Amino acid sequence: MISKSPYAAVPKAAGDAKPGTKKTTTPQPRSATLNPPTHAKFQVAVLGLGYVGIPLAIGFAKAGCKCLGYDKDAEGMEVLTRGDSPLANIPAADITERTEMGMLECTADANRVTESEAILVSVPTPLRQHHDPDLSHMLDAGREVASRLRP
Numbered sequence: 001m002i003s004k005s006p007y008a009a010v011p012k013a014a015g016d017a018k019p020g021t022k023k024t025t026t027p028q029p030r031s032a033t034l035n036p037p038t039h040a041k042f043q044v045a046v047l048g049l050g051y052v053g054i055p056l057a058i059g060f061a062k063a064g065c066k067c068l069g070y071d072k073d074a075e076g077m078e079v080l081t082r083g084d085s086p087l088a089n090i091p092a093a094d095i096t097e098r099t100e101m102g103m104l105e106c107t108a109d110a111n112r113v114t115e116s117e118a119i120l121v122s123v124p125t126p127l128r129q130h131h132d133p134d135l136s137h138m139l140d141a142g143r144e145v146a147s148r149l150r151p
Contacts, residue, residue: 045116053122
């Protein structure tokens with residue numbers, strides 16, 4: 001017997017709803033559903049600028065999103081601010097170009113994450129002895145910014 005998709009009964013538009021069922025709503029534009037902070041200078045902040053966070057931040061900047069990169073390693077942030085790349089697969093020109101355009105800024109100041117509309121966490125989650133992820137870096141990152149966030 002062929003089973004129906006669980007989505008087959010979901011109406012596609014509010015007018016298509018069957019009698020007695022809840023009508024769906026049309027998705028609202030971003031500006032109607034979110035209230036970004038009025039002081040936001042950046043669209044996104046990437047916490048943790050390592051081998052995942054650096055390409056992620058550059059990708060956002062290339063896509064036209066003003067991005068703040070944060071890492072607690074002050075020396076590493078100086079390297080990125082100078083336009084140097086600590087990763088062999090990321091050309092320094094990618095960092096320099098986005099920084100000079102004002103699309104990417106790197107900092108070791110955790111207070112700056114409040115200048116962003118959204119925060120993405122990109123920190124290591126190495127496997128422990130029993131192959132479960134060590135989430136201590138994730139928890140540390142959460143604690144570091146939690147007190148700075150708005151409700």
